[in-house]
Amino acid sequence: MPSDAxxxxxxxxxxxxxxxxxxxxxLGYRLGRATSGDEALKQVLRGQxxxxxxxxxxxxxxxxxxxxxxxxxxxxxxxxxxxxxxxGPDHELTSAAFALGVADLVMKPIDPWALRTKVRYLxxxxxxxxxxxxxxxxxxxxxxxxxxxHGDDHRDxHGDDHRDxHRENxxxxxxxxxxxxxxxxxxxxxxxxxxxxxxxxxxxxxxRT
Numbered sequence: 001m002p003s004d005a006x007x008x009x010x011x012x013x014x015x016x017x018x019x020x021x022x023x024x025x026x027l028g029y030r031l032g033r034a035t036s037g038d039e040a041l042k043q044v045l046r047g048q049x050x051x052x053x054x055x056x057x058x059x060x061x062x063x064x065x066x067x068x069x070x071x072x073x074x075x076x077x078x079x080x081x082x083x084x085x086x087x088g089p090d091h092e093l094t095s096a097a098f099a100l101g102v103a104d105l106v107m108k109p110i111d112p113w114a115l116r117t118k119v120r121y122l123x124x125x126x127x128x129x130x131x132x133x134x135x136x137x138x139x140x141x142x143x144x145x146x147x148x149x150h151g152d153d154h155r156d157x158h159g160d161d162h163r164d165x166h167r168e169n170x171x172x173x174x175x176x177x178x179x180x181x182x183x184x185x186x187x188x189x190x191x192x193x194x195x196x197x198x199x200x201x202x203x204x205x206x207x208r209t
Contacts, residue, residue: 005030005048005049005050005127006029006030006031006032006048006049006050007024007029007030007031007032007049007050007051007052007053007119007123008031008032008033008034008040008043008044008049008051008052008053009021009024009031009032009033009034009052009053010033010034010035010036010037010039010040010052010053010054010055010058010063010066011035011053011055011058011084012035012036012055012058012059013055014035016055016108017033017035019110020053020110020115021033022112023110023112023115023116024115024116024119026116027116027119027120029119029123032049036058036059036060036061037058037060037061037062037063037065037066038060038061040052040054040061040066041061041066041069041070044066044070044076044079045073045075045076047075049079050079050080050123050126050127051079051080051081051082051119051122051123051126052066052079052080052081052082053082053084053119054066054067054081054082054083054084055083055084055085056083056084056085056087056093056097057085057087063083063084064083064093064096064097064100067081067083067097067100067101067102068100071100071101077101078126078129079126080103080122080123080125080126081101081102081103082102082103082104082105082106082115082118082119082122083097083102083104083105083106084106084108084110085105085106085107085108086107086108086109088107089107093105103118103122104118104122106118
């Protein structure tokens with residue numbers, strides 16, 4: 001809800017509008033007024049309405065009709081409504097009002113202190129609710145965007161580039177051939193045959209024959 005949202009007071013009697021505005025003035029909220037159900041619906045559809053104080057019985061479109069129209073539209077179905085009536089307790093009216101999701105049904109004459117307490121609670125709670133919804137939408141968008149970026153990075157890191165590395169370095173998947181060690185010569189081959197040892201060997205061979 002915008003910071004300049006207002007409370008809309010709807011009644012077909014000028015003196016009642018003035019009395020309600022005077023009762024709510026100490027809260028410091030922006031106030032708007034409408035003198036018929038048709039005018040109230042037009043203002044609600046324009047936006048920036050955070051709560052309605054709505055008289056039940058008005059010529060033409062009644063307060064209950066206004067609520068019925070509001071509950072059909074997504075943009076207005078959660079706006080809190082306080083219905084006002086000067087005809088005393090009415091079980092049928094009470095049942096119809098709360099079935100439509102009305103926040104409260106207040107009897108005239110109005111107690112200013114009680115009305116301010118209810119209006120402050122409902123108006124502030126609605127603002128907090130909308131602020132929370134806005135934060136949730138932003139968080140979901142952030143998570144979705146992060147997930148898409150992470151998926152792209154995953155494909156870049158483990159996709160074609162990874163396969164190219166395998167093509168460029170095939171030796172990573174196969175054992176590298178080992179170079180055979182050169183055969184060392186027999187130790188005797190590196191030692192020259194001594195002449196004395198050779199002559200002695202010939203003498204031994206002659207003795208055997």
